[in-house]
Amino acid sequence: MIKSWLQSYVYEPVLTKKDIKSSKKKKGARASNWRKVLGRIWKIVDEQRGLLVIVLLMVILSSILSLLGPYLIGKIIDDHMMKGEYSGLKEMIFGLVLIYMGLSISIFLQNYWMIGVAQHTVYQMRTGLFSKLQQLPIAFFDKRQHGELMSRMTNDMDNISSTLNSTFIQVFSSVLTLVGTVVVMLTMSPFLTFLTMLIIPIMFISTRWITRRTGKLFKTQQQALGALNGMIEETISGQRVVKAFSQEQRMIDEFTEKSGYLRRVGYWANVYSGAIPKTMNLLNNSSFAIVAGVGGLLALKGYVSIGTIVVFAEYTRQFTRPLNDLSNQFNNVLSAIAGAERVFAIMDEEEEQDQGKNEAKHTIQGDVKFEDVSFRYDVEEDAPTISHINFHIQKGQTAALVGSTGAGKTTIMQLLARFYDSQQGKILIDDRPIQTMSRQNLRSQMAFVLQEPFLFEATVKDNIRYGQLQATDEEIIDAAKKANAHDFIMSLPNGYDTFLTADGGEISQGQKQLLSIARALVANPSILLLDEATSSIDTVTELAIQEALERLMKGRTSLVIAHRLNTVRTADLILVMEEGQLVESGMREKLIAKKGIFYQMLQQSTL
Structure with missing residues (x-):
């Protein structure tokens, strides 16, 4: 029964041993293509350089404020609550409120402005793709399904848009938060920092194992979606012919087959990509438990203060959260790269060659x-x-x-x-x-x-x-x-x-x-x-x-x-x-x- 269930979801051409070996052999070429695709996207993003600088400043500000918040909480615990000293406590709490208000405002502004950058980028790409389609020869359209081309214009572009809206900020913010958190943690307790760092190799190995499989699956998913859209567009356009020859059931069967393939590919793509946050959460909780347990023992022996443990526990969360975010965003990046690669593949097609394109218009007689x-x-x-x-x-x-x-x-x-x-x-x-x-x-x-x-x-x-x-x-x-x-x-x-x-x-x-x-x-x-x-x-x-x-x-x-x-x-x-x-x-x-x-x-x- 279990075997039958697995066979209903596993589609052999997607994850055969041959595919895995082939993907290993082409690893260098694939990475090079990714870098090339990302480089081309960046050139378009860079057109909004001024707005991008403002977004980055907001990201830096939010990262600094997110580090200041826990530090201030630790100071309140050690300098006021543990000592019973309430003088200046109101000012500290008010400062803490201002920090978190500033954090919320800076996050809102960076998202607001980044949406503008992302939409401009996608607008440029969509306009460029449509203009390119107008310059391609008839032979290009004769060999491709129109629905598949429409999928590149819509679904692939939406993938790129949603990724740019969130991923760019998330990646930069995660890197800044990660570096800042490590620096602050080292100044507070090198030993506890070392314990926190123990999860990094495990995170790296598990993420690498998963993403090596998701990259191929996301690309196949986009191709399967394009083929399905092509079949839908073709069927709707030819509905009179379908009905005239009573081919409704055949079209339903063909659609079911293509849709089933997309379901299987999408299933495994999301199973693998969904494993990343679950794995990260497990490692995050394990790291938190280790720091809390060891930190508690150190606090009992008087090596560190209670405030330090509270702050360190929060920083442990802040340390693992960016790693988790980066892992999650990597899946989005893979999906967006697969879409962008399909868009750029059209934009790289050879246009109609026109030797006389610069000639002055002259009247044709008609011989x-x-x-x-x-x-x-x-x-x-x-x-x-x-x-x-x-x-x-x-x-x-x-x-x-x-x-x-x-x-x-x-x-x-x-x-x-x-x-x-x-x-x-x-x-x-x-x-x-x-x-x-x-x-x-x-x-x-x-x-x-x-x-x-x-x-x-x-x-x-x-x-x-x-x-x-x-x-x-x-x-x-x-x-x-x-x-x-x-x-x-x-x-x-x-x-x-x-x-x-x-x-x-x-x-x-x-x-x-x-x-x-x-x-x-x-x-x-x-x-x-x-x-x-x-x-x-x-x-x-x-x-x-x-x-x-x-x-x-x-x-x-x-x-x-x-x-x-x-x-x-x-x-x-x-x-x-x-x-x-x-x-x-x-x-x-x-x-x-x-x-x-x-x-x-x-x-x-x-x-």
């Missing part, structure tokens, strides 16, 4: 060429995703990309927008390699209308304005009218000021698409990238969208992933993709006459 372009998402893969692609779309033309799923159509769009850069060949716009253009300049003159439009939690007006932040209200309304969206917008409760929740849950799929077209229109782009968005829309809405798309594409270079025959009929150029290769290209009539792959697609009604 597009692919010359022998090959690309693979994973450079270690043998087969490229697309291979030796060549085509030319003249300014103002519409090119339709057709082909089966996985043929490489979306990849071509992503390369043109420089979400990825090709490993071979050239992509030119207006006879200029796009690698020499600023990504911001390039994308600011492109517009995207995707099959699954995305709307922000904002007003209808702000969602359209996202295409051009400087657009006036009149320009937004004009774009909405051209997109056939104005009528349905005016039927909403507050018209253009209607607030949409996350991803526009209050409106239909077709209405979302009309808003995304209006967003593209207000951007007034030179090049359009369209993943034709009428495949899951009713017939009436499809006609409205098709009409809006025709207005949007007029006079602009357009690259369209075609799902419907209508788009193919009106295209100036058809590009037929198959298994990453461009197998046919040309006008519709020419390809039909050729009776090749495109002709077969028409015969099989795959368009």
Whole structure:
């Protein structure tokens, strides 16, 4: 029964002998990483140097006052109470009250100001992390769960914040109190000080044994929490798919497995970390008992005074308390370091390389060429995703990309927008390699209308304005009218000021698409990238969208992933993709006459 209970909590990959041996081998590297992480945090903390100095002065003051209190109590006992001398006793008691009032005030002020330092530090880190995420390439987000990234932004940051709020003051205060207490104790009784010191080696050995295990567990706990958050975010976002395919139980089972793993890791992390204060309390009480017993015998023989024993017993508490606090804070530091390490890992990711980022903005005409372009998402893969692609779309033309799923159509769009850069060949716009253009300049003159439009939690007006932040209200309304969206917008409760929740849950799929077209229109782009968005829309809405798309594409270079025959009929150029290769290209009539792959697609009604 006991074995079964243990097996329900022990998760072998967490604490196997192999893991322990591995952690011993990597001990030096891990310590070096901790120092590096702490050094980076300190650089941000140091920005608040002035406030930090005030906090440290308050800590020094509180440490001095905490030492003066017991000393004054001893003087009251020896000089007044034991001798029956009450002259000046009121003044001593009043002084004692002032000391403890000053101690309380200094502790309040140091905590108050330290919270400001901690919040500024976390603000800087959170802002830096969010800014970094905006600079990372699309490939980074394609390989990671969004919920896991959100966990770094929230849970890991909260860990760092709570640790900074308390740990910095606690560590500095504990060190000062420890040093001050030892000095005062030595002046009072070196022998009793020696007895008190006997617990230090035991404390050190026990704490070291425990923390060697908690470090790995806290890091694993943060990783498990990030994975669980990623799964939750993914499940909530895909709730319609989960219900449509009746996969509720499978998702519950998967969640139970991940949550169970987090429970087991968290269980052992807290079991080990929780053992520290219990061990320290045992050693504290043992030390107190030894000092009280031996001190009592010494007092009976007249070697020390009663006041000295009382003061020494209090100082023994003050001596062991900082050691206990330092041990407890060490667990918090381990957890915060694990979180900070995950945050800094993102901040150290390589940003998008932009050779032309300093160029002056110039207007793109829209002449597009692919010359022998090959690309693979994973450079270690043998087969490229697309291979030796060549085509030319003249300014103002519409090119339709057709082909089966996985043929490489979306990849071509992503390369043109420089979400990825090709490993071979050239992509030119207006006879200029796009690698020499600023990504911001390039994308600011492109517009995207995707099959699954995305709307922000904002007003209808702000969602359209996202295409051009400087657009006036009149320009937004004009774009909405051209997109056939104005009528349905005016039927909403507050018209253009209607607030949409996350991803526009209050409106239909077709209405979302009309808003995304209006967003593209207000951007007034030179090049359009369209993943034709009428495949899951009713017939009436499809006609409205098709009409809006025709207005949007007029006079602009357009690259369209075609799902419907209508788009193919009106295209100036058809590009037929198959298994990453461009197998046919040309006008519709020419390809039909050729009776090749495109002709077969028409015969099989795959368009």
